[in-house]
Amino acid sequence: MADAKRIQRDLEALRDFSAPGGEGTTRLSYTPAFRKAADYVLEQMRACALEAREDGVGNLYGLRRGLDPAAPKILSGSHLDTVRCSGYFDGQAGIVCALEVARMLEENGVRLRRGFEAVATVMEEGARFKNLGGSKLAMGVWGEAELDGMQDDDGITLREALRAYGLSGNLACVCRRDEPVRAFLEVHMEQGSRLEREGIDLGVVEKIFGCRWFTLTVKGVTAHPSTPMDQRRDAALASVSLISHMARITAEQYAGRATLTVGRMSLYPGEINAIPSRAVFSMDFRSGQESCFEELDGILERECRRTEQEYGVQAQCELYTYTPPTPCAREIVTALEAAAEKSGSSALRMDSGAGHDAMIFALGWPVGMLFLPSRRGLTHCKEEWTDYENVARGADALYKAVLALDRE
Ligand code: GLV
Ligand code: MN
Ligand code: MN
Numbered sequence: 001m002a003d004a005k006r007i008q009r010d011l012e013a014l015r016d017f018s019a020p021g022g023e024g025t026t027r028l029s030y031t032p033a034f035r036k037a038a039d040y041v042l043e044q045m046r047a048c049a050l051e052a053r054e055d056g057v058g059n060l061y062g063l064r065r066g067l068d069p070a071a072p073k074i075l076s077g078s079h080l081d082t083v084r085c086s087g088y089f090d091g092q093a094g095i096v097c098a099l100e101v102a103r104m105l106e107e108n109g110v111r112l113r114r115g116f117e118a119v120a121t122v123m124e125e126g127a128r129f130k131n132l133g134g135s136k137l138a139m140g141v142w143g144e145a146e147l148d149g150m151q152d153d154d155g156i157t158l159r160e161a162l163r164a165y166g167l168s169g170n171l172a173c174v175c176r177r178d179e180p181v182r183a184f185l186e187v188h189m190e191q192g193s194r195l196e197r198e199g200i201d202l203g204v205v206e207k208i209f210g211c212r213w214f215t216l217t218v219k220g221v222t223a224h225p226s227t228p229m230d231q232r233r234d235a236a237l238a239s240v241s242l243i244s245h246m247a248r249i250t251a252e253q254y255a256g257r258a259t260l261t262v263g264r265m266s267l268y269p270g271e272i273n274a275i276p277s278r279a280v281f282s283m284d285f286r287s288g289q290e291s292c293f294e295e296l297d298g299i300l301e302r303e304c305r306r307t308e309q310e311y312g313v314q315a316q317c318e319l320y321t322y323t324p325p326t327p328c329a330r331e332i333v334t335a336l337e338a339a340a341e342k343s344g345s346s347a348l349r350m351d352s353g354a355g356h357d358a359m360i361f362a363l364g365w366p367v368g369m370l371f372l373p374s375r376r377g378l379t380h381c382k383e384e385w386t387d388y389e390n391v392a393r394g395a396d397a398l399y400k401a402v403l404a405l406d407r408e
Contacts, residue, residue: 002100002395008388010096013040014080015088024382027082028128030058030165037080041095041120048103050118056170057162059134060120064102066112066406072180074112074402075365076101077119078188079134079357083127087384089189093372093391095120097187100395101402112406114182121357128152129161130321131211135360140175147171181365183332183405186358187394188369189386193377194350201345201393203371204336210325211355212293214283214300218242220313222269222277232275236267238311239279245303246283250296258287258296259353283317288325288351326359332368332405339401340370345393354379368401370394 017037018025027033041060045052050062060080066073078094098118105116123133129150136142147159147169162169190196195203220235243262250260265281285296304315333349340347350371358367372394375385 002097002104002392002399004388004392006103007096007100007391007395010044010099011088011092011388011391014092014096022085024085024384025082025088026084026086027080028084029081029122029133030128030161034058034081034122035165038120041080041099044099045102045118048099048106050102054167055138055174056168056172057134057137057174058122058165058167059138059174062099062102062118064105064112064116066115068113069115071114072182073115073117074182074185074405075117075119075361076185076187076398076402077121078186079122079124080120081122081125081127083125083380085382086380087382089372089374089384089386089391090191090379091124091188093189093386093394094187097391097395097398100392101399104395104399105402110403112402114406116402119184124357126213126321129158131213131355132321132323132357132360133158135357137171137174139177139360139363141360141363143171177364182408183329183335184358184361184365184367185332185336185398185401186356186367186369187398188352188356188371189379189384190350190371190374191352191354191377191379192374195348195371195373196375196377198348200348201373201390202340202347202397203350204333204340204347205328205352205369205371206333206349207288207328208326208352208356208359208369209286209288209354210290210293210323212285212287212322213320214285215318215320216242216281216283216304217316217318218279218307218313219316220275220277220311223275225273225275227275233312235276235279235313238307238313238315239265239281241311242303242307242315243281245306246300249299249303250285254287254292254296257289258285258292260285282320286353290324293322323355323359326362328358328362328368329366332366335404336368336370336397336401339404340397342400342404343393343396345397347397370397
């Protein structure tokens with residue numbers, strides 16, 4: 001059985017590898033806090049006899065070799081980075097479950113036919129560079145162009161960040177897409193409240209919702225606050241109008257089908273006593289249906305033009321990233337469901353509203369996800385919580401799934 005105490009120890013250790021200041025855990029990729037967390041994970045991998053390595057971009061792998069080197073491997077894990085002021089379960093619980101499975105295999109003296117590999121990725125959250133970066137590099141979706149072309153908010157390129165962190169940025173052994181892999185299994189907290197509400201132990205994910213991010217720039221004219229209201233070209237007012245129209249349309253016409261979030265916004269020049277000449281903000285759309293994204297693209301375009309007319313501004317909309325809705329592999333869903341049952345947990349098939357590395361690994365490999373209940377559905381905040389016993393249930397089901405997939 002998985003040991004909830006060990007799981008607690010790992011999660012609490014990871015919680016404390018955080019940038020100073022602010023609430024909760026903040027661990028952006030390639031920062032000193034990330035380095036400490038990565039070293040901790042590598043150490044834990046070695047402690048349970050995994051062959052641990054860090055690739056040229058900071059993804060971590062710990063391999064337990066199988067008896068048959070030609071048999072496609074089973075990989076399991078999640079991301080080690082967090083958003084700012086986060087909890088310490090999102091991503092981290094999946095890494096800790098994979099470590100716990102490796103410990104159980106070692107303690108029980110299990111020799112698998114397939115290799116089993118614990119995985120901890122970088123750059124999943126998009127809090128520093130674009131999202132899902134570690135898995136995109138691992139699957140060859142990103143390459144040299146992204147290392148030089150992508151910058152964080154301070155203008156540091158991804159390649160510079162890698163170098164400053166002590167990594168080569170050599171992509172030679174980073175892409176693993178052509179490796180034979182039987183399954184990538186990701187345990188993750190639900191980030192919704194359905195499991196808790198229905199009193200179910202585990203979720204088995206059938207589909208992961210797509211995620212479409214835009215950067216919007218609204219340009220007006222700076223002037224003094226005494227300027228009469230009808231003589232302004234106010235980038236802030238125009239942006240607020242655009243956002244509230246888009247939010248109303250999404251809520252009314254796409255209820256249960258799509259969501260919209262504006263999580264970042266900057267105003268220039270940023271003075272109390274200056275009408276802003278420029279507003280730059282993010283728009284995050286989520287949906288399980290590609291057709292919703294297509295329709296919302298058209299609506300956003302239309303609303304930009306309306307805003308321009310009404311406020312005398314210019315509104316530009318640039319696609320920042322898009323990851324389409326992604327189904328999990330059917331046979332892995334079935335295997336995870338059976339494993340949950342075998343380990344004595346109740347399970348429910350469900351969709352994931354959040355994005356995950358599994359979406360990118362699905363480009364080359366069969367993927368499956370197990371969800372753990374999230375208290376009150378809260379996530380990306382310091383209140384994020386899953387009981388350690390529930391994480392242990394996830395590790396037990398993962399262990400059974402690994403054994404079952406190994407026997408095929
Ligand atoms: C990851 O947490 C995401 O869905 O943004
Ligand atoms: Mn997250
Ligand atoms: Mn996550």
